[in-house]
Amino acid sequence: MRSLISGLRRRKPDVTAEAVAIRRDPAPTKWNYRYQRLMLTPAFRASVRIGLPAFLLVFIAGAWFSNEANRAALNDKVSELREAVQNRPEFMVTDLAVTGADVALAAAIQSRLDVEFPISSFDLELPELRNTITELTAVQDAIVRVKPGGTLEIVVTERQPVAVWRHTDGLRLIDAEGVMTGMIPSRADRPDLPLIAGDGAKDGIAEALMLFAAASPVRERIRGLVRMGERRWDLVLDNGQRIMLPTEAPITALERVIALDQAQEMLSRDVAIVDMRNGDRPTLRLNPMAAAILRPTGAGGER
Amino acid sequence: MRDLYDSQRAMRHMRRAAMQRGVVAILDVGSSKIACLVLRFDGPERFRESDSVGSMAGQSSFRVIGAATTRSRGVRFGEVDAMQETERAIRTAVQAAQKMANVRVDHVIACLSGARPRSYGLDGAVNVEGTVVTDSDIGRVLAACEVPDFGVDREVLHAQPVNFALDHRSGLSDPRGQIGNELTTDLHLLTVDATILQNLLFCIKRCDLELAGLASSAYVSGISSLVEDEQELGSACIDMGGGSTGISVFIRKHMIYADSVRMGGDHVTSDISMGLQVPMATAERIKTFYGGVVATGMDDREMIEIGGDTGDWHHDRRTVSRAELIGIMRPRVEEILEEVRMRLDAAGFEYLPSQQIVLTGGASQIPGLDAMASKILGQQVRLGRPLRVQGLPQAATGPAFSGAVGLCLFAAHPQDEWWDFDVPTERHPARSFKRAVKWFKDNW
Incomplete structure (x- = not known):
């Protein structure tokens, strides 16, 4: 009988379910209601969703960083990582290639560079290297670059000496800008270059080169140019002949002397000095012998 | 009278603040259900080119973004009977509506159906x-x-x-x-x-809500279920709720009379419960599924299982014919309508140019009610449903929600009331000062 009744009861679930559903109280508690309302407040919701995580993040990070050991560990880690990346074989520079320089200059450059290979390309300060190289007087310009394959390439433009400058301490080579490029022990080492001498000869190198060009007809006889009083030039020929050129327009004066020489072979005569300092009054000074020959003729006639 | 003016003005200010915030809740505290709608106001209404409508009485300026209904507890005859229970029911409805709208509401516009208007x-x-x-x-x-x-x-x-x-x-x-x-x-x-009103206000206040308006449920269901020409020419809206039946008479778009009968659908249910010896929940279910007011020959043969949970086989297997059920329901519905007829007669409804009667409210869904009402109330009777408003869920478009929908319209465009005009402050102090000056001038 009992089972029959319970079976009958089960056959009408709708009524009982409804009754149960009605008995349930769906009302939220006061605090639940308030909490829901609070969570629906836009400002509060934003602060919970963004403000609170941000604050937590900053707080935890701050707490972690406030510890000295943690900061040191982080720094170590970062530098270790950086080292690991920089020391990868792709970034290593293993050898040096100097082009455009002779053997002595290349050796000088290598000794000055002070770089120990292999080295990471991150550790190479290319502008500084370039400065170091261009400080050498023999170097006019240099290009420093790291080529793929780990080669440090230095392309050097050397200074070309155009003249030999006899100075107090010896013979120096200078280029067209008047910069010394090197020294030579004797004049015979560079017989192809003209010789200049005297104080301030270096500063007038451009004028000196033009004078040498103008004097090319007597090239075989030229010994050198001497700067006199740091303002004008004397062209010294072999057997002590000297052409004294003026301060202004020395080339014109030299060309006049050359023309006289070509017309009357003036310089092959026994002349000691051709004084062109005053253009209006060129003067010749004879050697004592020639002067002696000339003098009795004039004097003897009078005598 | 002065403090009434001030309190109502304060309520209007609250409504304006809610409008600026853009969200306001509608709370219809009835005897059978508590409905809460959350409205969002998007400023002035916008129309597409293809819309051949005007301002639609302002109802296009808002949108229902949350709706919730809960079984009313602690409310009888449209009045608060048990405060704690009512408060919990309001909380349930408000929380569910808020959850659906996903927005917090602070301002609420409420209506009440009882309280002997x-x-x-x-x-x-x-x-x-x-x-x-x-x-x-x-x-x-x-x-x-x-x-x-x-x-x-x-x-x-x-x-x-x-x-x-x-x-x-x-x-x-x-x-x-x-x-x-x-x-x-x-x-x-x-x-x-006043005390009934105070009780309701207290319940709302206990839910941390600010009251932004208060309306009679008979009035707002009239707004929502009467069409414009009915409101203009004269009509009565009968809002048949659970515990009370509201009556509002409209002419020239103004409510001129409102009353309420303290009977409604719950009384029909309790009659069934008593007549068939079933619990209220079962009686309600039987009423909504098989109820009616006009019996036909077919109804004698249609047997309804009324069930039971006692364990007694004979008791649990009872059946009743639909005609019997109608026989229980009809006298009570008739009584309600007779009472309404009396109130309308007392108000002089027969002198209006048009005497349209619109039945709405949850209890108006009894099949055959309009035919019976036309015998008691007059020939021009129709069943009314509330206006359609934007975003209202399908479940809340029935006649049971005409009060809530009307309250939405009321929230969007409240009619001008006495407290909307600046009543001149008492000028007695200024006048007496003037009189004193005059007296001085006259005597010196």
Whole structure:
């Protein structure tokens, strides 16, 4: 009988379910209601969703960083990582290639560079290297670059000496800008270059080169140019002949002397000095012998 | 009267604040269900080119973004019976609606159906200051209305000017700017029981909600279920709720009378419960599934299992014919409608040019009710459903929600009431000071 009744009861679930559903109280508690309302407040919701995580993040990070050991560990880690990346074989520079320089200059450059290979390309300060190289007087310009394959390439433009400058301490080579490029022990080492001498000869190198060009007809006889009083030039020929050129327009004066020489072979005569300092009054000074020959003729006639 | 004016004005300010915030809740506290709608106001209404509609009475300016209904507990006859229970029910509805809208609401506009409403027709007359009628004249004429002594325990719910007359011309809807000498007005005053109102307000306050408006449920269901020409020509809206039946009479788009009968669908249910010896829940279910008021021969043969849970086989297997059920329901429905007829007769409804009667509310869904109502109330009876508003869920479009929908319309566009006009402050201090100066001038 009992089972029959319970079976009958089960056959009408709708009524009982409804009754149960009605008995349930769906009302939220006061605090639940308030909490829901609070969570629906836009400002509060934003602060919970963004403000609170941000604050937590900053707080935890701050707490972690406030510890000295943690900061040191982080720094170590970062530098270790950086080292690991920089020391990868792709970034290593293993050898040096100097082009455009002779053997002595290349050796000088290598000794000055002070770089120990292999080295990471991150550790190479290319502008500084370039400065170091261009400080050498023999170097006019240099290009420093790291080529793929780990080669440090230095392309050097050397200074070309155009003249030999006899100075107090010896013979120096200078280029067209008047910069010394090197020294030579004797004049015979560079017989192809003209010789200049005297104080301030270096500063007038451009004028000196033009004078040498103008004097090319007597090239075989030229010994050198001497700067006199740091303002004008004397062209010294072999057997002590000297052409004294003026301060202004020395080339014109030299060309006049050359023309006289070509017309009357003036310089092959026994002349000691051709004084062109005053253009209006060129003067010749004879050697004592020639002067002696000339003098009795004039004097003897009078005598 | 002064503090009523101030409190109602404060409520209007609250409504304006809610509008600016853009979200307001609608709370229909009824005897059978508590409905909460959350409205979002998006500022002035916008229309597409293809919309051939006008402003749609302002109902396009808002959208229902949350709706929730809960079984009412602790409310009887539309009045708060158990405060704690009512508060919990309100909380349930508000929380569910908030959850659906995903927005917090702080302002609520509520309506109540019971509390023994009483209508008064007042009139006042005043001389127009200057030549044309201004806002201050209207405020003065409203303040000049003779207020009857309705008792200390009653509170004014609505005070709507329904008619203005300027000299010999009557029937003006808006006399402002017109030239005349004497301005008279007719004011419809609706009072309710103050303690019952206080109880409801207390419940709402306990839910951390601010009240932004208060309306009679009969009035708002009239707004939502009467069409425009019915409101214009004269009609009555019968809102048949669970515990009370609200009556509101409209003419020329103003409510001129409101009342409520303290009977409703719950009484029909309790009759069934008593008649068939079943619990209330079962009786409610039987009423909604098989109920009716007009019996036919077919109904004698249709047997309804009424069930039971006692364990007694004979008791649990009882059946009843549908005709019997109709026989239980019909007298009670008739009684309600007779009572409504009496109230309408007392209000002089038969003198209106059109006597359309619209039945709405949850209890109006009984099949065959319109046929029976036309025998009792008059020939022009129809069943009314609330207006369609944007975003309202399908479940909340039935006649049971005409009060809630009307409250939405009320929230969007409340009718001008007495407290919307600036009543001139008492000028007695200034006047007495002037009199004193005059006295000094005269005597020295």
